[in-house]
Amino acid sequence: MARVLALFNTKARKWVDGRTGIFQQLEAAFAGNTQPVIWMHCASLGEFEQGRPVLEQLRAQYPGQRILLTFFSPSGYEIRKNYAGADWVFYLPMDSPTHARRFMQIVQPQLVLFVKYEFWYYYLQAAQQQNIPLLLISGIFRSNQPFFQWYGSFHRRMLSCFTHFFVQNATSVQLLQQAGYNNVSLAGDTRFDRVLQIAQEFTxxxxxxxxxxxxxxxxxxxxxxxxxxxxxxxxxxxxxxxxxxxxxxxxxxxxxxxxxxxxxxxxxxxxxxxxxxxxxxxxxxxxxxxxxxxxxxxxxxxxxxxxxxxxxxxxxxxxxxxxxxxxxxxxxxxxxxxxxxxxxxxxxxxxxxxxxxxxxxxxxxxxxxxxxxxxxxxxxxxHAGATNSILQYFQEKRLLTS
Structure with a gap:
């Protein structure tokens, strides 16, 4: 479908073109890498701005880690493909058992961070199967989502892959706990930290x-x-x-x-x-x-x-x-x-x-x-402070080494 849309739509064409030869690009980029990797995935630019405060604090506190940033949408990738805070910036290959397995073999992340709404079954499953800590940052859940419906068993299996959820509000905490997931913290929204940073650095x-x-x-x-x-x-x-x-x-x-x-x-x-x-x-x-x-x-x-x-x-x-x-x-x-x-x-x-x-x-x-x-x-x-709450969890659980 995306390839058909690419014939008529510029954004769809970028979406397709950006993934052409993606595994060859990944293999070339990661060839010879011996340092541990933190992988953060964002849907688009808005989610990146939410994840960015955490990413930049991780960079500062754990300089021995290398950072991979991936996007689903061109509106994120095209604007941030040269983002200096990451060692690599790529599109995320489409979700499938083969792609997820190959991606994880190339990248070999020590820690995986998904931001807000992103749920890709085979990538999440791969992280869980390899016992890689998998965290959701600035998550937000609503009662009408499939996770919380009688027909939502497939979606709940995705939730089961996460090591921990950092969510924005008390409603999200309650919904997850009612569904049987107690590995959740009310951290708030990292966007507050990000906009404060932007205002402080205004030029x-x-x-x-x-x-x-x-x-x-x-x-x-x-x-x-x-x-x-x-x-x-x-x-x-x-x-x-x-x-x-x-x-x-x-x-x-x-x-x-x-x-x-x-x-x-x-x-x-x-x-x-x-x-x-x-x-x-x-x-x-x-x-x-x-x-x-x-x-x-x-x-x-x-x-x-x-x-x-x-x-x-x-x-x-x-x-x-x-x-x-x-x-x-x-x-x-x-x-x-x-x-x-x-x-x-x-x-x-x-x-x-x-x-x-x-x-x-x-x-x-x-x-x-x-x-x-x-x-x-x-x-x-x-409402600021979500980033510090998340970083404190990393420190307490000793998920990373500096």
Whole structure:
């Protein structure tokens, strides 16, 4: 199926091409390696950002270990294939008994870390059969998942392969324990540690600073078409405000759509040249990798995905800067969104009229703005520490040698 889709879809083509000759590449990379290997697997870029704090702490505390990072999706691999924190970065070969056996023979990991949602039966089984410690990091479980259904015996066999689960919330602990798995710790979500690290290491983006200076700024991150349609009227009629729009998809058609929706817009790639002479109040970001820093410039952060797509994107990247966070109505799968709404650090809006009203209220009522911003930042800081909990487990169980 993937090979058929690759004929028509760029992402699918990268998915297929990236796995062509994968075992030959692995054999060449690992030829002669005599050092112990930690293998971390992530589905995509978001899961990598969750696993990254743990990976970097392991690198610092256990310098004798070498690190293999694998991805399932091109959206993770293509962006992080040159990540300096790992010794090797590869696509994960497709899950099958033969592939899993061959992969483990080549890599010979001492420790295996899967992040959040990734469950590949034959790879998990191979780790268990070879008595390799296998941990799930930042796992999150819901009662409607197959693991907890009467027909879910196959999925429960995957859970049985794990040495330990580090999960994000108490519901996940309860579900696993009710299913008979007591090897679980409530560690929290490592994303909190990661966004705090990003904020602490912030480096300025001069071109964005130049665009925003002296104005109230609304940064809209990971927007889908539906998000931009909810926001465009406000942007088009408030030319005194600066808007920084970072679309989820930066393909040519999507960028063209954004330029048509926002009447007074300039592309970032044109703005940085320094020769733009128009009067734009909207900056369209047509590259990947800056979003977590863009929120620093915001007066208000709007996080996309709540009107389209699978739900809102990472709101913690915005909240860490002590900025109010606004998003659409589709957020119920994300516990941090639910909790931040309850604590008053975020606001969900059902439509464009409520969005505009909320933005005006935040911009015009200083006390309301300050309270919302403070609660957003405090929420992130009070939930940090998952990485240390996981590293403490490694130390107590002596899973690794330095």
């Amino acid at each position: 300025a983006i001069d071109a964005v600073d130049r665009f925003c200076k002296g104005h109230a700024v609304i940064v809209a991150g990971s927007t889908w078409t539906e998000d931009d349609k909810e926001l465009d009227h406000f942007a088009n009629t408030h030319t005194d405000i600066r808007f920084v729009i970072a679309p989820h998809d930066i393909g040519p058609d999507r960028i063209k759509e954004c330029m048509s929706l926002y009447r007074h817009a300039v592309l970032y790639s044109n703005w940085i040249k320094g020769d733009y002479t128009g009067n734009a109040n909207v900056l369209i970001i047509d590259n990947i990798g800056m979003l977590s820093r863009l929120y620093h410039y915001a007066t208000i952060c709007y996080v996309g995905g709540g009107f389209g797509g699978d739900g809102i994107h990472n709101i913690l990247e915005a909240a860490v800067y002590h900025k109010p966070v606004v998003f659409g109505p589709v957020y119920d799968k994300y516990f941090e969104a639910v909790e931040m709404l309850e604590q008053g650090g975020a606001i969900s809006v059902p439509d464009a009229l409520h969005l505009e009203s909320t933005l005006n209220q935040l911009l015009q009522q200083q006390a309301f703005y300050t309270a919302t911003a403070q609660k957003a930042g405090d929420y992130v800081r009070t």
